[in-house]
Amino acid sequence: MEDIEKFLFKFKGYYFNRLPLDIGFIENLDNFEIRENDVFIITYPKSGTIWFQQLLSLIYSEDHRKGAGKLETMDRVPFLEYNFRKMDFEERPSPRLFSTHLPYYLVPSGLKNKKAKIIYVYRNPKDVMCSYFHFAKNVVSQFTGTFEEFVKQFLEGRVMGSLWFDHIKGWYEHRSLFNIQFMTYEEMKKDLRGSVSKICKFLGKGLSEEDMDAVVRQATFENMKDDPLANYDNIIAIGYGLNVKGHFLRKGTIGDWKNHLTVEQNERFDQIFQREMKDFPLEFIWDVNED
Structure with a gap:
């Protein structure tokens, strides 16, 4: 089993990635000043974070839509807790866009005034787990086991x-404290244009048909994988070296878990899921053919 303490930092019951973490910043995160027009993407790792960063930056940036901007997605929609670029967040112009993996109880308290907007993107956990396995093994090299x-x-x-x-x-369970919209990774895969419209409505952003076409075209998984500004390959090279075998963007499919889980593993996962998520109202899509 891996020596996870080597790579992870536990704070208030939550595991952070130790490598890019500013522990002092995390300890004072509750007091981070939130602006009313801040927008946060919140995800569990491997649930469409980079894809949604790209979507938000396309929705908010005309330069990005027109292909004129040279900023990487990481710079347009930076991680709050992993400040890779050492940005001064207070100097960033509004509206500020952020992404984070934080649990509800660690986000800045200012988010609870319900003015800043949060979009929580979730994905079926079997695909999350399989994607995470490849990421941990082949990208960040923090896992060498089976x-x-x-x-x-x-x-x-x-x-x-x-x-x-x-x-x-x-x-x-704490959604009433926040101005939050829940969306699924799978609905974005099945109907990207409809999902972008839903996002824009929540954010109060009106896009022309031409701009909508540009967002949808540039935010397909295939286009992002080939776009060095969007695919995080530069981040991998800087953070983990040039010899990394994997990519942040691997397959981006629905139901890839069927290529990984044995019958026994799948049954075990289902038992745990049914126990943990009993009476949980949000729906999950496990297969590409599901409605």
């Missing part, structure tokens, strides 16, 4: 982001 060992670690919450079940349930 898939079975990773399944156990994931289901125990001994990964960056901690336990998936706690993350989504915590945000949903």
Whole structure:
């Protein structure tokens, strides 16, 4: 089993990635000043974070839509807790766009005034787990064990982001504290244009048909994978070296878990899911053919 303490930092019951973390910033995060027009994407790792960063930056940036901007997605929609670029967030012009994996109880208290907007994107956890396995093994090289060992670690919450079940349930059960919209990774895959319209309505952003076409075209998984400003390959090279085998953007499909889980692993996962998510009202799509 991996020596997770080497790579993870536990703070108030939640596991952070140790490498890019400013612990002093995290300890004072509750007091981070929120502006009324801030927008936050909140995800559990491997649930469409980079895709949604690209969507938000396309919706808010005309330069990005027209292909004139040279900023990477990481610079347009930076992580709050992982400040890779050492930005001064207070100097950023409004509206500020952020992404985060934080649980509900660690976000700045200013988000509870319901003025800043939050979009929580979730994905079926079997695909999350399989995507996470490849990411941990081939991109950040923090895991060298078998898939079975990773399944156990994931289901125990001994990964960056901690336990998936706690993350989504915590945000949903405390949704009344925030101005929050829940969306699924799978609905975005099945109807990207409809999803962009839904996002724009929540954000109060009106786009022309031409701008909508540009957002949808540039935010397809295939286009993002080939776009060095969007695919995080530069971040990988800087943070983890040039010899990394994997990519942040791997397949982006629905139902890839069927290529990984054995019958026994799948049954075990289902039992845990049914126990943990009993009476949970949000719906999940497990297969590309599901409605």
